[in-house]
Amino acid sequence: MKYLTAVPGLFAASMALADQPVLTVLTYDSFVSDWGPGPAVEAEFEAECGCDLKFVGAGDGAAMLARLKMEGERSEADIVLGLDTNLTAEAKATGLLAPHGVTADLTVPVAWADDTFLPFDWGWFAFVGLAGKEYPTDFKALAASDLKVVIQDPRSSTPGLGLLMWVKAAYGAEAAQVWADLADNIVTVTPGWSEAYGLFLEGEADLVLSYTTSPAYHLIAEEDAGKVALPFDEGHYLQVEVAGKLAGTDQPELANKFLAFMTSPAFQSVIPTTNWMYPATAVELPKGFETLIQPAKSLLMTADEAQAAREGALEEWRAALSR
Amino acid sequence: MARRAVALTPDWTGWLAAALAAAGFLAPMGAVLWQAGQLWPTASDWSALRFTLCQAVISTVLSIALAVPVARALARRAFPGRGLLVTLLGAPFLLPVLVAVLGLLAVFGRSGVLNEVLRLSGLPTVSIYGLQGVVLAHVFFNLPLATRIILQGWQAIPAERFRVAEGLGFGPWAMARHLEWPMLRQVVPGAALLIFSLCLTSFAVALILGGGPKATTLELAIYQAFRFDFAPGRAAVLAVMQLALVGAAGLLALRFAGDVTGAAARGRVVQRWDLGTWGWDALLIGAAAVFLLAPLVAVVLKGAPEVVELPAAVWKAAGVSISVALAATVLTMALTTAIGLLAFRVPKLELVVLPGIALSPLVLGTGLFLLLYPVIAPDRVALAVTVMANTLAALPFALRLVLPHLRQAVADHGALAESLGIGPRVWLGRVLWPQVRRPFRFAAGLTAALSMGDLGVIALFADPDRATLPLQVMRLMGSYRTDDAAGAALVLLILSLGIFWIIDRGGRDA
Numbered sequence: 001m002k003y004l005t006a007v008p009g010l011f012a013a014s015m016a017l018a019d020q021p022v023l024t025v026l027t028y029d030s031f032v033s034d035w036g037p038g039p040a041v042e043a044e045f046e047a048e049c050g051c052d053l054k055f056v057g058a059g060d061g062a063a064m065l066a067r068l069k070m071e072g073e074r075s076e077a078d079i080v081l082g083l084d085t086n087l088t089a090e091a092k093a094t095g096l097l098a099p100h101g102v103t104a105d106l107t108v109p110v111a112w113a114d115d116t117f118l119p120f121d122w123g124w125f126a127f128v129g130l131a132g133k134e135y136p137t138d139f140k141a142l143a144a145s146d147l148k149v150v151i152q153d154p155r156s157s158t159p160g161l162g163l164l165m166w167v168k169a170a171y172g173a174e175a176a177q178v179w180a181d182l183a184d185n186i187v188t189v190t191p192g193w194s195e196a197y198g199l200f201l202e203g204e205a206d207l208v209l210s211y212t213t214s215p216a217y218h219l220i221a222e223e224d225a226g227k228v229a230l231p232f233d234e235g236h237y238l239q240v241e242v243a244g245k246l247a248g249t250d251q252p253e254l255a256n257k258f259l260a261f262m263t264s265p266a267f268q269s270v271i272p273t274t275n276w277m278y279p280a281t282a283v284e285l286p287k288g289f290e291t292l293i294q295p296a297k298s299l300l301m302t303a304d305e306a307q308a309a310r311e312g313a314l315e316e317w318r319a320a321l322s323r
Numbered sequence: 324m325a326r327r328a329v330a331l332t333p334d335w336t337g338w339l340a341a342a343l344a345a346a347g348f349l350a351p352m353g354a355v356l357w358q359a360g361q362l363w364p365t366a367s368d369w370s371a372l373r374f375t376l377c378q379a380v381i382s383t384v385l386s387i388a389l390a391v392p393v394a395r396a397l398a399r400r401a402f403p404g405r406g407l408l409v410t411l412l413g414a415p416f417l418l419p420v421l422v423a424v425l426g427l428l429a430v431f432g433r434s435g436v437l438n439e440v441l442r443l444s445g446l447p448t449v450s451i452y453g454l455q456g457v458v459l460a461h462v463f464f465n466l467p468l469a470t471r472i473i474l475q476g477w478q479a480i481p482a483e484r485f486r487v488a489e490g491l492g493f494g495p496w497a498m499a500r501h502l503e504w505p506m507l508r509q510v511v512p513g514a515a516l517l518i519f520s521l522c523l524t525s526f527a528v529a530l531i532l533g534g535g536p537k538a539t540t541l542e543l544a545i546y547q548a549f550r551f552d553f554a555p556g557r558a559a560v561l562a563v564m565q566l567a568l569v570g571a572a573g574l575l576a577l578r579f580a581g582d583v584t585g586a587a588a589r590g591r592v593v594q595r596w597d598l599g600t601w602g603w604d605a606l607l608i609g610a611a612a613v614f615l616l617a618p619l620v621a622v623v624l625k626g627a628p629e630v631v632e633l634p635a636a637v638w639k640a641a642g643v644s645i646s647v648a649l650a651a652t653v654l655t656m657a658l659t660t661a662i663g664l665l666a667f668r669v670p671k672l673e674l675v676v677l678p679g680i681a682l683s684p685l686v687l688g689t690g691l692f693l694l695l696y697p698v699i700a701p702d703r704v705a706l707a708v709t710v711m712a713n714t715l716a717a718l719p720f721a722l723r724l725v726l727p728h729l730r731q732a733v734a735d736h737g738a739l740a741e742s743l744g745i746g747p748r749v750w751l752g753r754v755l756w757p758q759v760r761r762p763f764r765f766a767a768g769l770t771a772a773l774s775m776g777d778l779g780v781i782a783l784f785a786d787p788d789r790a791t792l793p794l795q796v797m798r799l800m801g802s803y804r805t806d807d808a809a810g811a812a813l814v815l816l817i818l819s820l821g822i823f824w825i826i827d828r829g830g831r832d833a
Contacts, residue, residue, distance in 0.1 A: 310551075
């Protein structure tokens with residue numbers, strides 16, 4: 001019955017820790033969940049900042065951007081954390097963000113020159129399947145095979161959008177044809193990553209669009225070496241997850257401190273086994289990560305290119321798969 | 324007018340409750356519409372509208388067409404375990420969408436039981452992905468609801484009428500025409516309307532089982548408009564399109580449904596003398612049970628081994644979900660009572676609450692966010708907003724279930740009570756309550772269970788420390804923990820069914 005009392009109490013402001021400055025970080029929901037990096041990051045940062053670090057979760061990356069736009073200049077957030085490069089151009093265009101001012105030795109596999117957004121982790125998109133089979137090594141061979149694939153909808157999911165950009169970056173004008181050829185391999189399209197991965201684990205598809213790091217979860221957390229990511233010759237599109245500081249923050253000092261902390265080992269070493277992505281700076285990777293494939297070539301459109309390409313690529317995708 | 328005296332509450336309470344419910348979705352929608360953005364729907368929005376309408380109509384027609392014979396068989400037959408079966412049949416409706424979809428796939432999917440059997444028998448396999456899958460899932464969700472509503476209708480036909488009809492030498496056709504058809508005409512439009520409205524806002528089911536962008540529903544277009552395009556104005560226009568469809572369907576349903584006939588529900592198997600052999604009824608009940616229960620068995624089998632070792636966060640979330648469900652139930656039933664006591668005289672009042680089922684949770688959530696944000700930090704009101712969203716969604720169900728019985732009770736006994744000059748306490752306690760107790764409890768149970776399972780708007784307001792159970796299931800799935808998610812989903816299923824059973828049971832036994 002303990003929780004019943006929580007309901008009427010909801011409207012009451014929480015008075016706890018009123019004497020400490022509060023740093024509010026707007027992020028995606030899975031970052032703050034009990035299984036994400038949030039709890040460990042909060043404990044580490046609070047131990048050194050003399051502040052209250054408050055995470056506010058808002059759906060996924062795209063939902064977060066929508067939320068930022070809704071909040072506008074009134075936003076109480078000091079930091080926004082978890083956008084990817086497909087969304088940063090639009091986020092920057094809001095004019096709500098300030099330069100991060102951090103210089104860090106980044107290990108992101110592309111040159112990073114953005115002065116507004118600072119990466120905190122990254123990963124290569126890849127198709128993931130069961131180990132012990134022969135798999136195609138590029139999109140064309142995949143389209144020619146009879147393997148069944150489950151992907152995410154680029155209209156509702158960031159990995160789905162990542163795949164769209166991957167095909168576009170690798171094939172340019174040929175992208176529409178690649179999608180048309182892939183159409184009969186695609187079992188279905190899901191609203192988000194969770195549904196697609198769940199379907200794959202249920203055996204509904206041979207392959208799922210995920211990350212090269214996905215097999216590491218099964219290996220490290222479940223001691224199951226049965227999943228592999230497929231290396232593709234075209235190269236692998238990157239997802240770089242970034243954070244930025246809001247210009248309207250009332251805690252600029254703390255916000256700077258947090259961004260610097262974000263590239264420090266205390267934050268970075270939490271990433272691999274909570275977010276299951278690569279850390280953005282050189283920290284030691286947990287045992288098991290050395291078994292993962294290392295794509296020779298990384299693909300990534302700049303934020304502006306991605307923004308410009310999105311609508312056309314989406315229409316090609318929709319047309320090819322609607323037939 | 325004589326009914327004034329037996330009206331328990333002054334009219335203004337009913338109007339106030341209806342106004343509150345209407346404001347509950349009109350205000351957020353207005354807030355979204357107020358935002359700038361392209362307003363006119365695009366070509367792909369119109370094709371989304373066509374697909375949405377098409378799948379909703381097919382799903383509704385099939386759900387009802389199957390529910391009528393199943394409800395008839397259940398109404399006619401007594402057998403051990405019937406009560407349990409009727410309760411369990413409600414389960415698909417109460418499951419979180421994704422869990423139900425995974426259950427369905429375990430049976431009908433590419434590597435599901437059905438296709439394994441076909442493969443072993445050397446027969447061609449069948450694909451669930453496409454319009455057929457969307458319809459299958461919607462029938463799976465809604466057949467039980469339709470069956471329950473229609474079953475109540477059947478049980479409301481007094482046994483004496485069947486006896487008299489038997490005495491008059493009615494054959495099965497005459498029986499159907501004079502007793503069963505009038506009841507169906509009364510009950511079916513309302514049930515169809517609820518199901519149609521539910522199917523209209525289907526999003527994840529339609530997309531996952533629809534197999535690709537062909538299966539784009541309005542709800543997905545809304546999702547896209549909000550997130551990547553950030554065109555809230557367009558999202559609001561799409562939501563208005565959804566509501567217009569529901570409104571039109573609502574008017575149509577009210578036109579078809581007449582007034583209830585017959586005395587109040589008795590709640591047991593009506594003794595009938597026109598029963599043939601068991602064969603056909605057994606087949607129907609058996610087939611429905613297998614279709615509805617097999618995916619549930621899959622969910623139970625997958626989740627059971629995980630339940631004991633679930634992380635503490637899951638149990639905490641279960642506590643949060645229970646309190647949300649109870650709060651939503653109390654609020655819903657209070658509004659139902661206030662509106663119901665007015666709506667039995669003002670039939671169209673029911674239409675005021677109807678949009679609650681069909682309003683996109685994303686529009687509702689975003690609108691509430693826009694309204695509340697300037698006033699209070701959204702995460703502080705996350706649960707209050709969830710309670711409100713669940714109440715808005717459950718209110719049309721509750722009112723539809725209670726209203727016909729309320730109307731009947733007043734029609735049967737109102738004039739007599741009036742002429743005897745009995746006071747409101749006697750009228751409520753001795754006359755009204757015994758007549759509406761069953762549907763009232765059923766509606767309350769349904770509300771509670773729906774509110775347990777509903778993910779709705781919580782994701783938008785998510786407060787890290789007060790996640791609901793459905794949100795926690797999604798979080799587990801989102802962090803690769805599929806096994807824990809299966810266990811948590813089973814807990815959710817058990818809690819939803821449990822809370823439904825406890826509340827509904829009192830109505831059936833006493």
